[in-house]
Amino acid sequence: MKIKQTEFVISAVGPSQFPEDGLPEVALAGRSNVGKSSLINKMLLRRNLARTSSQPGKTQTLNYYKINDDLYFVDFPGYGYARVSKTERQAWGKMIEQYLRDRDPLKLVLQLVDFRHPPSAEDQKMYQWLSHYEIPMCVVATKTDKVSRSQWPKHSKIIRQTLGMPGHVPLMLFSSETGQGRDELWSLIAQAAEIPSNDPSEPRNIMQETEDNG
Template identity: 65%
Template structure:
């Protein structure tokens, strides 16, 4: 995929702030430090369009990035970060759930997990939500370059078993450092964006 335009559009908190141009949307859900921003930047060949932070839990809105005037990446707030109050977490939950239930342009959710660790309770809950609402999911396991290739299969098995992943959901091993999995992920995205 040749990227000709990529721009940050809005950090939205309320539905009335969401773009109304009906372009397809690809949402990214995952823990606070799982590498969602790095993944976006790698996919669009930009160093820092999506702001990465050394402080996990920084994204507290839905961040919209318009790509090639063809679709949006929608970066969800990272979940599972301890420094955030219970009330904040509850509000995020309500915002995300209502987005997932009602957002018509949403074509695919990337459930992003760190390949080095078994998915957390929050990861399992998010995946359960996505399946409950019948949303198309692609599981992306980031930081694949951080473990030896010989251990990939074992780690993939742990992720799938912990999430109780549906066999029909695509699974992509990804590295923002090496670009591994980038073409495969574009293949999944383009199927949804262009049908």
């Protein structure tokens, strides 16, 4: 997908602040420090459009990024940060649950997990929740450049087994350092959001693509 224009729109604290233009939305969820900001910047070819919070896990907003007047990336607060209180975690959970269940423009959730480690208990809960409500999703394994390529099949298998992922749920391998997986992820997003990818060589049945795309 050719990126022509990107902009940060709003840090929304509730539905009253969500955009009302009806553009497709792709949400990003994951633990604090899993690399959501880095993924957004790499996908949009911007160095610092999305910035890492100085206090990981403390942000309680949904950050909207508009792309080409075609769609939004919606960056969720990071979960699993030890310093966040139980009350804050509950507030985060309610806000995210309301968005995921009620937001009509939502077309896809990208659940980010760290490729170096087995998915955490929080990762497993998020995956199970998305699966239960049949929300379209793709699991994105970040920081693949930190793992030797010979170990990719092993780590991919661990992620699928730990989360209980069936074969039809895509697992994308991604690196914000090398750009690994960027084109494949854009193809998947474009299909889910029904946006032309501007790429005549786009692979068929991209929603079926898994870790073999690397």
